[in-house]
Amino acid sequence: MAGGPLLSLRGLRKAYATQAVFSGVDLDLPAGEFVALVGESGVGKSTLLNVIAGLDDADAGEVWLDGAPLHSRPEPERARLRRERLGFVFQAFHVLPHLNVADNVALPLLLQGRPDAARVAAMLDAVGLGALGARMPSQLSGGQLQRVAIARALVHRPPLILADEPTGNLDPATATQVLDVLQAQVRHEGAACLLVTHSAAAAARADRVLRLTATGVQPADRPAHAD
């Protein structure tokens, strides 16, 4: 959809069994915008990211990506769109244990048939892991694993970045570095980023802060620069 938002959510509702998580979620996210999504623990922020990514199904509502209705597409097409258009930083990293760091980061490019060792090296440098490409994940700290996950999520220059607490395991200096990398992808590549965070410092970097509640997303104040 030329000129339309990159991502549009309309009336999304999710429940587990009879337990409603959220409903009435509407959101328009234009390319080039960095949005922080905050909300109480358990309100459904991770679930919402999973629904947007098509890793989980909503019970009602619509997810539009680049004008394509993801909610009504068959799984093979959703999987292709996910591979090409999305970078997802999971809370639990999901780094593959049997691949070294560089091969983990290279994976999205390989899945699209366009290997690019220079881009992989540049992403590893950007997250401060330039010297660790040959290491296995078991030889990394939690913060280093988080940075592998971020490099992997951004390596294929996805138009939409979904990041679930990407600075949750990081010391303040490394967290700043990771936010710089995310923000650069938004500023220089025109990506849109939806960042779930409990960190005031991370939310302060966003263009807009939204709060998820059981009844939808509402604008929230941007915190001052502090955690």
Ligand SMILES: Nc1ncnc2c1ncn2[C@@H]1O[C@H](COP(=O)(O)OP(=O)(O)OP(=O)(O)O)[C@@H](O)[C@H]1O
């Ligand atoms: N597979 C599941 N079956 C039943 N309930 C679930 C399932 N997955 C998540 N939930 C519940 O759905 C709600 C939303 O969970 P979710 O992880 O999305 O919250 P969150 O806002 O991301 O929390 P946090 O900030 O603590 O990470 C929680 O109450 C959780 O217990």
